[in-house]
Amino acid sequence: MSRIVIDEQRCKGCLLCVEACPKTIIVASSRFNAKGYKVAEVPEADMEKCTGCATCAKLCPDVAIKVWRTVKSKAKENANVG
Amino acid sequence: MSAKRIFIKGNEAIAYGALAAGCRCYFGYPITPQNDIPEMLSTAMPDAGGAFVQAESEVAAANMLLGATSCGIRAMTTSSSPGVSLMQEAISYMAGSELPGVIVNMNRGGPGLGDIGPSQGDYFQSVKGGGHGDYRTMVLAPATCQECYDLTFEAFALAFKYRNPVLLLGDAIVGQMKEPVMPREAIPIDPTEGGDWKLTGRGERAPRLLKSLFLEDGALAGQNQHLKNKYEAMRAEVRYEAFETADAALIVVAYGSIGRIAKSAVRTLRAKGLKVGLFRPITLFPFPEAELRALAGEGKQFLTIEHNLGQMVEDVRLAVRGLADSEFFGFFPGNLPTPEEFEAPIRSALKGA
């Protein structure tokens, strides 16, 4: 299971990641960070659907997302190169 | 090699002086009456291992100067009045970012397109900071081709010493006339100059930033205080020529080519027994206030002669305030003065002395 970690204090709630995620697992949360932005999140139950494609991270204007990819087979790894 | 005098124009002397001082970047644009400078440097600068760019405008040239000096390289631009007007924004930025650009203005007639002859109409522009904001540039005013060479040569060290733009204010007379000039030994380029601020690529150190934007509360005030301190420190660089002033009843105050022409008039009148002298500021900023004030304190009277409608005279009056005043004789831009034409105003001022 790959996963992402969103730095909630850096997130500006632009939601470009929500639109971009090919697995549509990122959503707008109901939480506000210290700056008053409503941050994005991946509900815990949906994180297992993450493929580690890093589309969200690459399109994030605040570079607020880190991505870990689970290394399974070589074929799957090559397919996810973004 | 340096013992041999060369017979050159003031414009050429500026180019030679810059090269000898280690100037290795020149950015310019054609404008009369200073085209000899870019024409000469278009080959001499690359031959010396430097870079020459004829820029698309004076705006661009002044900004190229900003870029080159940000790297700690001795660099220069030259122009004449209307072109220097275009450079004012960049000069303000260089002053605000503390960059050692050397800018040469061969003053021509104005305002607007004016003419291609000499005038001193750019005194205010040069000395009072022609661009926006509270900044000053050191202003050096040559009267001879030798001074064109020497003051240009020294301008670079002064610019780096104070991390501030230095302006050389000549005119069409000194730019176009030819005189023997004694060149100096070329100095080697000092690679450590500007070592603590210049941009070189960060390497192993923290990145450096050269800017004039200070948005945080109090930051711009701090920067302005720093600049103010610097401009006061520049007073140490005052230069002037005092000719026959000791026992003079009337001091003629004039700078640049006009100072030289006035000197001839003063000499002639002295030979006729009139007690006149000449005070010729060579640095227009810092202005030799203390020296003028001392003369005023001795009870002397003043006549300021300029090739404009009255600009430096304001600074003369400020310097001698409370002790004396200065009369003014302005030769209009568009006309070429001779020493004889200065004699009547000097006599007239002396009568009142």
Added chain:
Amino acid sequence: MSEELVFERPAALADVATHYCPGCQHGVIHRLVAECLEEFGVVEKTIAVSSIGCSVFLYNYVLVDTVEAPHGRAPAVATGVKRARPEAFVFAYQGDGDLASIGLAEIMHAANRGEHISVVFVNNTVYGMTGGQMAPTTMIGQKTTTCPRGRCQEREGGPMRMAEIIAGLDGVAYSARVAVNTIKNLAQAKRAVHRAFETQVSGEGFGFVELLATCPTNWKLSPTKANERIAKEMIPGFPLGVFKDVAKED
């Protein structure tokens, strides 16, 4: 099964929050720039020229020696820097007002001279920092604070397509237009920034890349709606593509 970190910020990009608005794509483009500087190994010898606009604070985010240029003059300042220090890697980063309005002479001539510099041009069809005025790249019918009834061809002329104009100059080694609105376009954008930097490193000459970007605040759209505008309106008017690449010429 083990996991590996496949995405984090490049070291040359400061780990600080930016002042940019939510959804402003300057942040993405800054990251591409930082990544390319690292890929070429030139971070230590880079001198950046920042310009006037929202990106004036570039120097807080991309950690290289930087000099601030007056509005529009970055290509001239960059020329001075590169001529003074030819061994440095020099890039200018400009918005559409800075580059295509007040700075048009400077970019045209730096490109025409074939200066060995790279220019990153961020086009969001509006003056951002000053509150949303019309820019040379504002599109016909687009409303801004200085054309509130919509830009009109007769009154204001049409938008300038800079990547094509720059490509027409002999001194230019590479000129392209890209976008960062989709992952596919982003990959092409990265390649374009890379190539525009490569032409300096390789000595081929002047490299130019125009990146279409959002300005949600001044377009008065949400970040996601603003991003949709890139595909819906901007790309049709500002076609993506490589307009010049000397490596591909015969």
